Amino acid sequence: MKVIFSKLAVATVVGAGLALAAGGVANAAEMPKRGGILTYLNPAEIPSYDAHRETTFGVVHPLGPMYSLLIRVNPDNPQSATDFTCDLCEGKVPSPTDGGKTFTFKIRKGIKFQSGAPLTAHDIVATYKKIMWPPDGIPSSRKAFYRMVDTLTAPDDFTVVFKLKWPSGAFIPALAAPFNWIYSKADLDKHGLNWHTKNVNGTGPFLFVQDQQGSFTEGKRNPNYHHMGLDGKPQPYLDGIKAIVATKLAVRVQAIRGDRAAIEFRGFPPAHRDELVKALGKDITVQESDWNCALFFTPNHESKPFDDARVRRALTLTLDRWSGSQYLSKIAIVKTVGGVVFPNHPFAATKAELTKLAGYGEDAKANLAEAKRLLKEAGISTLKVNFVNRGVDQPYKVVGTWGIDQWKKAGIDATQQVLPTPAFYDTLRKTKKFDIAIDFNCQSVINPIADITKFLGTSGANNGNYKDQPLEDIYAKIEKSGDETEQRKLIRDYEKRALSDEAHMLLTLWWYKINPHRSYVKGWKIAPSHYLNQQLDNIWLDK
Amino acid sequence: MYKYIAKRLMLMIPTLFGAAVLVFILLRMIPGDICEVRMAGSGMYFDQEAIDVCRENIGLNKPLPLQFIEFVGGYFTLDLGTSMWTEKPITHEIQLRFALSLQVAIMATIVAIAIAIPLGIISAVKQNTWIDYAVRVFSIAGIAMPSFWLGILIILGLLVYSQAWFGEPWMPPIVYVPPWEDPIGNLSQLIWPAVATGYRYSAVAARMTRSALLEVLREDYIRTARAKGLIEKVIINRHALKNAMLPVVTIIAIEFAFLIGGLVVTEQVFNLNGLGKLFVTSVGNQDYTMTQQLVMIVVLVFVLVNFAVDIFYAWLDPRIRYS
Numbered sequence: 001m002k003v004i005f006s007k008l009a010v011a012t013v014v015g016a017g018l019a020l021a022a023g024g025v026a027n028a029a030e031m032p033k034r035g036g037i038l039t040y041l042n043p044a045e046i047p048s049y050d051a052h053r054e055t056t057f058g059v060v061h062p063l064g065p066m067y068s069l070l071i072r073v074n075p076d077n078p079q080s081a082t083d084f085t086c087d088l089c090e091g092k093v094p095s096p097t098d099g100g101k102t103f104t105f106k107i108r109k110g111i112k113f114q115s116g117a118p119l120t121a122h123d124i125v126a127t128y129k130k131i132m133w134p135p136d137g138i139p140s141s142r143k144a145f146y147r148m149v150d151t152l153t154a155p156d157d158f159t160v161v162f163k164l165k166w167p168s169g170a171f172i173p174a175l176a177a178p179f180n181w182i183y184s185k186a187d188l189d190k191h192g193l194n195w196h197t198k199n200v201n202g203t204g205p206f207l208f209v210q211d212q213q214g215s216f217t218e219g220k221r222n223p224n225y226h227h228m229g230l231d232g233k234p235q236p237y238l239d240g241i242k243a244i245v246a247t248k249l250a251v252r253v254q255a256i257r258g259d260r261a262a263i264e265f266r267g268f269p270p271a272h273r274d275e276l277v278k279a280l281g282k283d284i285t286v287q288e289s290d291w292n293c294a295l296f297f298t299p300n301h302e303s304k305p306f307d308d309a310r311v312r313r314a315l316t317l318t319l320d321r322w323s324g325s326q327y328l329s330k331i332a333i334v335k336t337v338g339g340v341v342f343p344n345h346p347f348a349a350t351k352a353e354l355t356k357l358a359g360y361g362e363d364a365k366a367n368l369a370e371a372k373r374l375l376k377e378a379g380i381s382t383l384k385v386n387f388v389n390r391g392v393d394q395p396y397k398v399v400g401t402w403g404i405d406q407w408k409k410a411g412i413d414a415t416q417q418v419l420p421t422p423a424f425y426d427t428l429r430k431t432k433k434f435d436i437a438i439d440f441n442c443q444s445v446i447n448p449i450a451d452i453t454k455f456l457g458t459s460g461a462n463n464g465n466y467k468d469q470p471l472e473d474i475y476a477k478i479e480k481s482g483d484e485t486e487q488r489k490l491i492r493d494y495e496k497r498a499l500s501d502e503a504h505m506l507l508t509l510w511w512y513k514i515n516p517h518r519s520y521v522k523g524w525k526i527a528p529s530h531y532l533n534q535q536l537d538n539i540w541l542d543k
Numbered sequence: 544m545y546k547y548i549a550k551r552l553m554l555m556i557p558t559l560f561g562a563a564v565l566v567f568i569l570l571r572m573i574p575g576d577i578c579e580v581r582m583a584g585s586g587m588y589f590d591q592e593a594i595d596v597c598r599e600n601i602g603l604n605k606p607l608p609l610q611f612i613e614f615v616g617g618y619f620t621l622d623l624g625t626s627m628w629t630e631k632p633i634t635h636e637i638q639l640r641f642a643l644s645l646q647v648a649i650m651a652t653i654v655a656i657a658i659a660i661p662l663g664i665i666s667a668v669k670q671n672t673w674i675d676y677a678v679r680v681f682s683i684a685g686i687a688m689p690s691f692w693l694g695i696l697i698i699l700g701l702l703v704y705s706q707a708w709f710g711e712p713w714m715p716p717i718v719y720v721p722p723w724e725d726p727i728g729n730l731s732q733l734i735w736p737a738v739a740t741g742y743r744y745s746a747v748a749a750r751m752t753r754s755a756l757l758e759v760l761r762e763d764y765i766r767t768a769r770a771k772g773l774i775e776k777v778i779i780n781r782h783a784l785k786n787a788m789l790p791v792v793t794i795i796a797i798e799f800a801f802l803i804g805g806l807v808v809t810e811q812v813f814n815l816n817g818l819g820k821l822f823v824t825s826v827g828n829q830d831y832t833m834t835q836q837l838v839m840i841v842v843l844v845f846v847l848v849n850f851a852v853d854i855f856y857a858w859l860d861p862r863i864r865y866s
Contacts, residue, residue: 214640429583
């Protein structure tokens with residue numbers, strides 16, 4: 001009875017939390033209180049301070065609040081994959097002119113960097129030039145996202161013009177990437193393009209105070225911040241922020257329970273959500289969302305017999321994703337069955353479209369029978385698999401173990417080799433001594449046209465060791481097409497080839513983000529990525 | 544004596560050089576690449592070119608002999624180099640964490656000595672009584688129980704019982720504050736890891752104290768002292784204990800050296816930003832420059848502690864003479 005009551009209590013509070021998260025209108029109507037320091041947990045250490053070169057959220061969470069972006073995902077509607085708002089630009093995000101090839105941004109006036117220097121369009125141009133066309137020796141991790149950009153100019157101090165080579169729906173989402181912090185041109189000119197690896201000078205809601213490597217990062221309220229709050233005064237509402245590094249999950253859970261921190265923005269597994277809800281009741285609020293991260297099993301096409309598409313199709317057919325979603329979502333941070341595009345995006349496959357793909361049919365028995373037939377047709381009686389996994393529980397080891405169990409049903413005998421992260425990547429990308437490896441794609445702004453490059457054999461992030469020219473050709477058409485209906489149709493072709501016909505990669509489930517936080521944290525809305533909505537200008541404390 | 548000290552100091556040089564060679568080679572034998580971890584580890588899109596630039600910038604493309612010369616050469620210019628991960632000076636990174644690790648090591652040692660010596664003596668003096676059995680059970684439990692596990696129990700215990708008694712769950716602070724800034728805050732954070740570590744440490748030292756003292760108590764000169772009519776307290780304190788302390792001092796010193804860089808898991812459990820945590824992070828990131836300097840610090844601490852123990856022996860036992 002006690003157990004049943006506990007479960008009911010958990011369900012009730014989670015439900016209440018979800019309702020709160022969804023109830024944007026109710027939240028917005030509440031008048032924010034000012035003051036206080038938000039203490040939150042950063043599950044990763046900051047490498048360098050330069051987000052243009054880094055790929056980890058470990059730099060976005062503590063330092064993102066010290067910077068502004070040109071445009072950003074709407075902090076009041078972060079669940080939308082298409083709602084972008086101006087941050088440093090004025091008014092609404094501009095619509096393109098010149099047949100979809102020219103974007104003209106008007107820049108806000110009166111904004112100052114922490115150093116006191118005024119922000120102009122030239123700072124934005126210098127920043128994006130560093131991101132898009134860095135000189136030799138300057139790393140920029142996402143410069144490939146801007147292949148469509150032809151020129152970038154500032155015709156005056158408060159206008160920025162991007163001219164594209166071809167109209168592209170991927171441009172605006174790419175521009176809103178949370179890594180595109182606007183730097184001062186004066187800093188770049190005077191100190192060089194590496195200065196920001198160790199120094200902070202932004203125009204964000206918070207001013208940089210200090211960073212103790214491996215321990216915490218502190219910021220204080222920027223009195224000159226440019227966004228207005230619901231109370232008619234400039235945001236942010238908080239007096240300051242403190243991001244505490246806590247790399248161990250157990251510490252993060254305990255820290256929220258013991259109120260040493262109010263929130264962690266990455267995400268907790270379901271069991272820890274339930275533990276916190278049970279311990280704290282109304283003092284904890286839970287926000288949940290689909291997560292723009294997908295987990296794969298990637299066959300090594302250079303290892304026989306995984307060069308045979310029939311074998312790969314058999315492997316994907318044995319995965320019962322629909323029941324897997326049901327059970328795995330109770331113990332791991334995965335949930336949604338989906339194709340190559342983030343499930344809630346207009347470009348994503350519908351359930352009817354999904355079920356046509358190999359391994360996505362709801363009749364698991366039929367799938368299994370087809371898998372066995374394909375293996376037989378490929379001349380394989382016993383298939384042994386060297387399955388390489390990453391030595392991280394959530395969700396890699398959990399889902400990896402599930403996969404092994406699924407394959408066993410088709411007589412496939414997989415041996416799991418769990419490796420620490422450096423050795424895992426060494427195996428995946430250098431020695432390539434694996435048959436199948438766990439793999440993942442975790443992006444920030446939902447930008448399907450950029451995100452699906454993971455499936456291209458030529459992508460730097462692809463680990464399948466294959467070349468598929470027809471797939472590349474489809475992608476080229478998607479990239480260049482300016483028509484969304486056509487793009488959606490092309491993406492279906494791309495998806496069918498990548499996941500079903502060739503089964504280059506076996507997409508398991510999309511991740512599911514769970515953020516339990518202290519109920520006094522208000523104003524923050526969960527986004528479908530742990531990289532997004534991290535400027536914290538709309539957060540306030542109800543204490 | 545001075546000759547001996549000079550000789551021992553000179554011997555440290557080949558020891559440290561040997562350790563430097565070993566750590567340099569072994570680290571590079573571990574599979575992995577810091578740039579791959581840095582770029583691919585988050586699952587985000589990245590350019591292969593970004594990895595190539597990263598490797599070039601942090602010096603991974605340099606020939607191995609040159610990398611070794613830069614590593615060892617740094618000791619002559621007092622420049623330990625920069626971390627490959629944070630690109631900040633290693634001395635700065637270590638300095639940030641050293642105070643915390645040293646304080647935990649000292650506090651754990653104090654806890655250990657405060658528990659171990661009295662319990663060890665009582666256990667030896669009251670051999671085969673219920674007191675001896677209780678102390679032995681306490682010691683064996685301490686040896687059997689990993690300090691990180693005890694740490695987890697302490698934190699969970701604090702959370703659960705504070706909520707039950709005061710209505711709000713409480714746990715120790717998770718950010719280090721130096722003792723001169725906030726002594727209470729500092730103590731409320733570090734006392735728990737000191738107790739968790741000190742208990743295990745005390746268990747080893749208590750057992751050693753007991754057995755060493757028992758051995759000394761069977762010596763002829765103790766029998767003579769008793770025959771002379773000396774009271775037991777004087778026999779124990781003045782004649783037996785000092786001689787029994789030789790192996791105990793060794794154990795305490797080696798444990799202390801271990802604590803400086805070896806609290807790998809306990810620091811994670813209590814979220815202490817010490818050298819042990821830095822060790823784990825650096826190895827996990829394949830940060831060669833940082834890891835090799837941390838290993839060298841631990842080697843240096845062990846060499847120095849062993850040296851100090853040898854010198855201390857002479858004070859404890861005047862029969863020991865060095866040549």
